[in-house]
Amino acid sequence: MPETEAVPGPSAPAGPRPVALLLPGQGAQHAAMATGLYGWEPVFTEAMDTVFDALGAVGPQLRDDWLAERPQVPLDHVTRAQPLLFAVDHALARTVLAWGLAPVALLGHSVGELAAGVLAGVLDVRDAAVVLWDRAERLAALPPGGMLAVAAGAAELAPFLREDVVVGAVNAPRQTMLAGSARPLAAVAADLRAAHYTCREVRATTAFHSPAVGAAVNSEVYAGVRLGAPRTPLWSAYSTAPLTPELAVDPDFWARHPVDPVLFGPALDGLLGSGDFFLLETGPGQSLAGLARRHARVRCGASAVTALLPAAPRGPEADREALLAAAARLRAEGHPLPGLAAG
Structure with a gap:
């Protein structure tokens, strides 16, 4: 019998793959998110307190609702979800930076891109907290809306769209999020389910990334904010490419984030097409x-991915164990983490 030629598998990386941070946005929030690290991890705690302090009188209210078993304002409300997601994303990223990691790229989803902008040096964390609170208050004043995750491609969903319902995010080739005002979005969801599409309501009370929130756009709040070019490559989920210095200093670009669609899937394609990385969700x-994990570059072993927190809330100890497990994976990858004692 003729010999079968061996098919080579992915070659082992020559050294530790550079780290790229992934920062999630609306829909990722949940009760008690990361609270197991507050008061336990010093860098995380200080970074969270910086955001609370920047918000003045509303800061303690935000912290109390975050830590409360029964918050006065539900965490899915835009005035809680948006600033807390930003704060947690930023604080977790600051924690791993304190370990001695130097990420070579940043990629955020929705409000996660604002946190990425802070980490890249585009704007100061206190300024970011203030403009984000202005955004949250404006969004909260709008009529109710929502978002719908659908297992289908964006083009396939075009015939179902109506009124102000649009494609709000493209997360993967067959993972699309629709957004719009409450009544038309509910009608679209009913039509999609009748057509046997798998749909899931996203944890949002606002029609993020749709024309329905256009009234919340306010570039004037950036008048006193100093914007600069990224010092770390920031792959924008709005432009699907590394953020240019010109775009980074454009207040309209940042102000339009709640309205413009998030193209996370194409941005991730671009990032992973530029090299092999150890992706870390902060x-x-x-x-x-x-x-x-479902991306071809990760499935073939060229890039790898891990997360700093559990997939679902499981209590304070689970938060701490997940953080330490992520550190162990980074060490196994070859990153020494000089700023973290071996555990």
């Missing part, structure tokens, strides 16, 4: 890590 849950 935010609540594992939504972006889950998307990345």
Whole structure:
């Protein structure tokens, strides 16, 4: 019998793959997200307190609702979900930076891109917290809306769209999020389910990334904010490419984030097409890590991915164990983590 030629598998990386951070956005929030690290991990705690302090009188209210078993304002409300997601994303990223990691790329989803902008040096964390609170208050004043995750491609869903319902996010080739005002979005969801599409309501009370929130756009709030070019490559989920210095200093670009569609899937394609990385999700849950795990470059072993927190809330100890497990994976990859004692 003729010999069968061996098919080579993926070659082992020559050294530790550079780290790229993934920062999640709306929909990733949940009760008690990352609270097991507050008061336990010093860098995380200080970074969270910086955001609370920047928000002045509303900061303690935000912290109390985050830590409360029964918050006065539900965490899915835009005035809680948006600032807390930003704060947790930023604080987790600061934690791993304190370990001695130097990420070579950043990729955020929705409000996660604002946190990425802070980490890249585009704007200061205190300024970001203030403009985000302005955004949240404006969004909260709008009529109710929502988002719908659908297992289908964006083009396939076009015949179902109506009124102000649009494609709000493209997360993967067959993972699309629709957004719009409450009544037309509910009608679209009913039509899709009748056509046997798998749909899931996203944890949002606002029609993020749709024309329905256009009234919340406010570039004037950036008048006193100093914007600069990224010092770390920031792959924008809005432009699907590394953020240019010109775009980074454009207030309209940042102000339009709640309205413009999030193209996370194409941005992830671009990032992973530029090299091999160890992807680290620095935010609540594992939504972006889950998307990345299904990417061809991760499935073939060229890139790898892990997350800093559990996929679902399981209590304070689970938060701490997940953080330490992620550190162990980074060490196994070959990153020494000089700023973290071996555990």
